[in-house]
Amino acid sequence: MQRIKRRKYFLAAARAVTIRTRGVVMQARKRDDDGPARAGFTVTKKLGNAVYRNRCRRRLKEAVRLALPQKVRNGCDYVFIGRAMTKDRSFKELQSDVIFAVEKFHNQINNNSKLQTN
Secondary structure, eight states, X not given: OEEOOSHHHHHHHHTSEEEEOSSEEEEEEEOSSOOOOEEEEEEOGGGOOHHHHXXXXXXXXXXXXXXXXXXXXXXXXXXXXXXXXXXXXOHHHHHHHHHHHHHHHHHHHHHHHHHHHO
């Protein structure tokens, strides 16, 4: 999975679907191409100092790396936003939050495409 690093792609994902879980907020969008899936990670300054934010971001990156290789789809952008619970949540629960958010997004895409074809 590739990384999202440019601001315009983060903003594009912010205008699309947002899914909230206890440990993470995920913003995702389906792109117009079939390129590889991309993931971006961010943690707001409201949550604490740089050490706290970096720890949250590292935990998110690892949870996504371990949990999502088979779940993501080509042509989609996923942005994971750390929450206050991200650092303190058990790693297994954080992984399940990430998986739940991605699966919910894919279900919404499938439902919307079925509605548009009918």
